[in-house]
Each structure stands twice: as structure tokens, then as C-alpha cells.
Amino acid sequence: DAKTTQPNSMESNEEEPVHLPCNHSTISGTDYIHWYRQLPSQGPEYVIHGLTSNVNNRMASLAIAEDRKSSTLILHRATLRDAAVYYCILSYTSGSRLTFGEGTQLTVNP
């Protein structure tokens, strides 16, 4: 699977939008972009995924660059509960095999 690069950490204030970037310059045409997050002392949980088009769901939005070499996870209004490690993952399969990197530790300030 192709590699992703994410900032080690980011900070946000409560109720403000958060944009979490991910670079994946070696992405292949069949790679899905997956985002999972891991809250403290919990297992990872699915956030969102996309292939080529921008995606929205109840948790977040995923903006994918036109060349697919980068993407951004958008949390529209951060809450304290959103403090977690966010993982951007590429996989040529539709979610069957995930290779987790180091992720971005998001801190949300009250």
C-alpha cells in the first residue's frame, strides 16, 4: 500500500472547524482513501472514505485533491470528544486491509 504523510499533531478550539491534511503522492488509481480515528483508550473507529470525489457524512467531510495526491479531513465543528489520533490510510481494497501509520494527534481546546 502507498504511504501517507500526516502532521504529528494539531490543535483546535472547540466549535471551530478543523482541517486535517494528508499527503499521498504515490497513490495509485485504485487506492481508496480511508480515515479512521482512535479516541483515548479505545479501538479505532471509521470516520469516512473516498476514492475520487469529495464525500460528506454525519461525522466529517473528505476533500480530495483533483490529482488525488492529497486529501483533507474536515471536522466542521470540533468538540472535546473529537480529540483523538486521526489516521489517513490508503488501500487498494475497499477496506479489507488497512495499514495504519502514525496519524495526527488532534487536541481540542475548550
Added chain:
Amino acid sequence: DTAVSQTPKYLVTQMGNDKSIKCEQNLGHDTMYWYKQDSKKFLKIMFSYNNKELIINETVPNRFSPKSPDKAHLNLHINSLELGDSAVYFCASRSWGGRYNEQFFGPGTRLTVL
């Protein structure tokens, strides 16, 4: 209404012992996984079973043996425990097939080998 459950939540044991961790999912999924998260927080896939058949087997010592008695269960047995086996082990499940299916993770089992 726990979707993916693991037992025990904590496991403290001595080097050289044999232990098992159990995982059950009530989501009707046909694919299950074991991941290991070490002290540096890297999360690595170990095994995956689809319909009780092993489909992913990463480079894991053969002291680790997964067993899937049915589609809803995937247990992990570890022989001759070593200090380096100390980690948090996560089970996950997923529905195979279809356009996209996310993985659902359990709460983890923290294994400490003394």
C-alpha cells in the same frame, strides 16, 4: 449492544505462560481481524479470517495462533509469552464484499507480560 467485544480487557501474566484472548462480534460479519498496538502506538495487522478461513497472516511469530470456531468468533492464543508481546491487542470485524465496508474494532485487550 456491544458490536465487537473482547475478553479479557486486561491480562497480566508471567513470561513463558500461555494465554488466550477472545473476540466476538454480533454484527453478522464474515471477516475478522487481529491487530497489535505496541507501546509506540503503531497499530499493525496480524491476522484476518474470512468465513473461518485464514486470509491474512502477517510476519508474526508462530507462538501466535488464531482460531476461528465460527464466523462470529476469532480467538488469539499465545504460547510462551515474551516481554515483547506486551501490547494492546484489538479485534475487528467487517462484512466482506460489496462496494465498501468499514472495519469495526473492539475495545482492546491490554496484555502485560512480566
